[in-house]
Amino acid sequence: MSKFSEIGAQDIISTAAELADAARLATLQHFRSDGLTADNKESLRFDPVTVADRLSEERMRAILARRRPHDGILGEEFAPVAGTSGLTWVLDPIDGTRGYLSGTPTWGVLISVRDAQGVIYGVIDQPYIQERFEGGLGRAEVNGPMGRRVLRTRAARPLSEAILFSTFPEVGTAEEGAAFRRVAPKAKLVRYGMDCYAYGLIAAGQIDLVIEAGLQAYDVQAPIAVIEAAGGIVTDWSGRPCLNGGRVLAAANAEIHAEALALLNS
Structure with a gap:
């Protein structure tokens, strides 16, 4: 984490948390609502986008414009924003829009920040069950209905x-x-x-x-x-x-x- 202490690791973590909180509110506002529809972004297969996808990303971009205006943004629903800091926030406002439309709880919000070498920090957030996975900058933890726990992958097996x-x-x-x-x-x-x-x-x-x-x-x-x-x-x-x-x-x-x-x- 020392490599990124000068640019404020804690600010990156707290900014990501604010983004995830905002995306939770935006996505749950429309989840399982009557009359939710989707536009199809592709002609050969069903690749849906909903009002919730757009609202989620709009709210996250507004936070970044306020808190970290010099960082770049790459999101799924809107045009990229060039930055000057060397950092880029990568946003998927709803990963699993097909599941979102179907009412399943396995979709999520993806938030990460990267530099020229790779990803520094990432969040996988599931708004409906309120479970959040975080990794990078010295963190590897999940916080949700079962409390806060350290993340550790499985040991080797065939x-x-x-x-x-x-x-x-x-x-x-x-x-x-x-x-x-x-x-x-x-x-x-x-x-x-x-x-x-x-x-x-x-x-x-x-x-x-x-x-x-x-x-x-x-x-x-x-x-x-x-x-x-x-x-x-x-x-x-x-x-x-x-x-x-x-x-x-x-x-x-x-x-x-x-x-x-x-x-x-x-």
Whole structure:
């Protein structure tokens, strides 16, 4: 954390908390409300955006404009903002809008801040169940209905004893789906549809792997910070950094990461 003490680690942490609090209010204002509709951002598949996505990001951007006007902003719903400080806030106002529309509680808000080298700090927040995962700047903790606890990923175990998550059964392209199916049958348990919450479960020591494709920077940077702070590993399917998204392999430890990586590339 000493590397960032000069720019105020505590201010970054408290700013992120204020952003997450504001996003909680904005998203819960519309969650499970009558008449909630969505616009489709793509023509080939259903990629929804709601009034809550936009309101959540607008409120977070307003806080950053007030508290940290020299930092950049990269968000899902609005144009990037260039900064002069060397720091950029990366925001996903609702990760899992399909789940949000469906009334499930597994969507979340992703907040992270990065410099030229990588992610410094990240938050995975679940407004409905009021559970918040934090990682970076000396922190690795979750605070929620069961109180505040230290985050620590699972110890190594064979893939045959592992729990694997992905958002979509098809994963991505036909090629990506085929690679995923080289891993999935070898796991003890495979589950789908958790969006960003699955990454929090890795950090909390509940599951072993998340494998996804087609992600954006705002989908993955907060999970990277949280999982790495808890002792896990997040890379692309070639074992390289994945700050800009794409194909993502998140793992509880180096051993399970290596086993899944070998199968993805076999």
